[in-house]
Amino acid sequence: MKTIPILSPEFAQRRAVRLAASHPEIWDLLDGVYDPELPGLTIWDLGVLQDVRMVDGVCEVDITLTYSGCPAVDAMTKDIKKVLNDAGYEKVNVKVVLTPAWSTAMMSPEGKAHLKQINIAPPSEKDEICCPQCESSKVHVISQFGSTACKALYQCNDCHETFDYFKHF
Amino acid sequence: MNEQQTNLYRFLIALADDSIVLSHRLSEWCSNAPYLEEDLALSNVALDYLGRARMFYQYAAEVEGKGRTEDDLAYHRNEREYTNLLIHELPINDFAFTMLRQFYLDVFYVKYLQKLSLSQDKMIAAIAQKAIKESRYHLKRSEPWIIQLAQGTEESLNRILVAKEELNDFIGELFDMSEWEKSLAENGISVDRESIKAEWQAYVQGFFAQSDIELDSVELRVHGGREGIHTEHLGHMLSEMQYLQRAYPGNEW
Structure with a gap:
């Protein structure tokens, strides 16, 4: 079945946050972080990456939980730290935020297309x-x-x- | 902690205990369910409850402010310090019992979390908003099972009826309000459990009617969970659940 891709309001809002980001280079680096259980799906495409800030030399990354007991969060947190540390950001603080509650509407169209491929x-x-x-x-x-x-x-x-x-x- | 904070702490611990105890019970089906898909499903429902427990414990630890962690709260409190409602701790019994308890609790949590998601406490509201989506899905799964078992064979119907009998005395406690919970409800932080009793009964009765089953009257019968007075089953469960942290305190994965 072919569908016309339309952006969900939830994804459009995330994209607006990213386009207005003060540190786009960090967002780009985080495109190298994947969900450990969905091969090739980035945390941006999955919709859990919510915000990135630099506060007093500390890189703060907000992610949401998909399901409240999802064990992938710990792996993603570790991977985010590693990617940013490797790129020279020494202090990284990954915060798991509960609001806005994650929904599949936050996924990117590319993410959905990728799922189909796998x-x-x-x-x-x-x-x-x-x-x-x-x-x-x-x-x-x-x-x-x-x-x-x-x-x-x-x-x-x-x-x-x-x-x-x-x-x- | 002042009185309000003490009440909030007790409330968070109580909700976390409800979740972790049920989570552990459900996880006992892992590798023992009737077939592989059911094995995965029950383990995943258990995982949702574990996540819920973690969020409540983390917040409770923050409110308490003594530097305890979620693990300290889950693994280093004794049976009498656990304040879960008794229905969560009953042994898994047979599959019909597990699914009927799950159905009762799914209906309860869908209604309860709906109200809790309007809590004046932003953190509690956020946890409830997350959890209710999961409970709605759980209900979508437990309902077909109740129909299948109740309308299946004589044996499966009989097992549902036996489970209904066994659970009957433990339902009332879900709608019982302790003094501190009432005080939190007056401040818009917790939910008046009594107010959802009629809705719960109507829903379950309506659902049972499809299979010609009657729901007995819901009254407060066996209780004590919120005061740490448990059935004989919780201690055994905790001894297994807490074994590793008791034997090797602070050990990490």
């Missing part, structure tokens, strides 16, 4: 889920939770591929 059906507001392999919309749920809290397990009725669906949240 065989994960991207989140759909109306739960119109398509098989990432053959694009059929005839699919059924196997389990409401997949390999991680953010995904559900589906199967395509046409090509029989079993795939993860990144839950709309």
